[in-house]
Amino acid sequence: MAGSSSAHLQLLTNRFKTLTGxxxxxxxxxxxxxxxxxxxxxxxxxxTKFILTxxxxxxxxxxxxxxxxxxxxxxxxxxxxxxxxxLCLGQFLTAKGHPGRVRSEQTIEKKRRAxxxxxxxxSASGPLIATVxxxxxxxxxxxxxxxxxxxxxxxxxxxxxxxxxxxxxLTQKNWNSEEFLHSPYSGKQWFCLSKVGVGKIxxxxxxxxxxxxxxxxxxxxxxxKRA
Numbered sequence: 001m002a003g004s005s006s007a008h009l010q011l012l013t014n015r016f017k018t019l020t021g022x023x024x025x026x027x028x029x030x031x032x033x034x035x036x037x038x039x040x041x042x043x044x045x046x047x048t049k050f051i052l053t054x055x056x057x058x059x060x061x062x063x064x065x066x067x068x069x070x071x072x073x074x075x076x077x078x079x080x081x082x083x084x085x086x087l088c089l090g091q092f093l094t095a096k097g098h099p100g101r102v103r104s105e106q107t108i109e110k111k112r113r114a115x116x117x118x119x120x121x122x123s124a125s126g127p128l129i130a131t132v133x134x135x136x137x138x139x140x141x142x143x144x145x146x147x148x149x150x151x152x153x154x155x156x157x158x159x160x161x162x163x164x165x166x167x168x169x170l171t172q173k174n175w176n177s178e179e180f181l182h183s184p185y186s187g188k189q190w191f192c193l194s195k196v197g198v199g200k201i202x203x204x205x206x207x208x209x210x211x212x213x214x215x216x217x218x219x220x221x222x223x224x225k226r227a
């Protein structure tokens with residue numbers, strides 16, 4: 001009787017242990033996928049496809065989980081999106097000979113209210129060389145997103161003049177993306193990965209708006225110069 005009463009706990013524990021092992025294998029396979037010449041990387045877009053596939057499968061799981069247990073509202077994907085970008089960038093740089101350079105949600109200085117980029121990239125000697133702010137979309141602040149980004153970047157560059165700040169947005173849907181997409185920064189420091197909303201991603205390869213690989217290669221180039 002005691003054994004049967006704890007079976008649900010063992011199932012739950014085993015589920016999370018299995019997930020940990022699965023993610024280790026995914027990370028290893030992802031690193032192998034990045035072992036490509038630059039031209040092939042830009043053509044095949046393994047990181048962008050991986051991120052959009054993660055978002056598609058996550059949204060499908062959330063929908064089915066909600067139906068199973070009666071949850072009416074799906075949780076936001078923003079944190080998983082940041083994790084997906086950070087994992088891809090970390091494994092990419094590791095595959096190119098720069099392991100351990102990526103940090104996520106780490107303050108850039110030791111003081112209260114210090115800037116905490118979604119993703120930071122450190123040179124081998126320690127200084128910050130790039131940050132990536134990840135957003136599911138920019139509808140959270142409507143017309144104020146550009147001013148907020150500029151204010152944040154100015155504070156960042158005052159501390160780290162050699163740092164390049166990037167913005168990575170998941171989808172162009174659910175916000176007015178016109179100014180973003182027509183900016184000279186678009187596709188260079190500002191990236192919007194998907195043409196369609198998260199729930200509409202069907203074919204990650206066909207739904208790409210801006211591939212993230214040019215950003216990864218630019219960051220790699222900066223790391224290589226600082227090595």
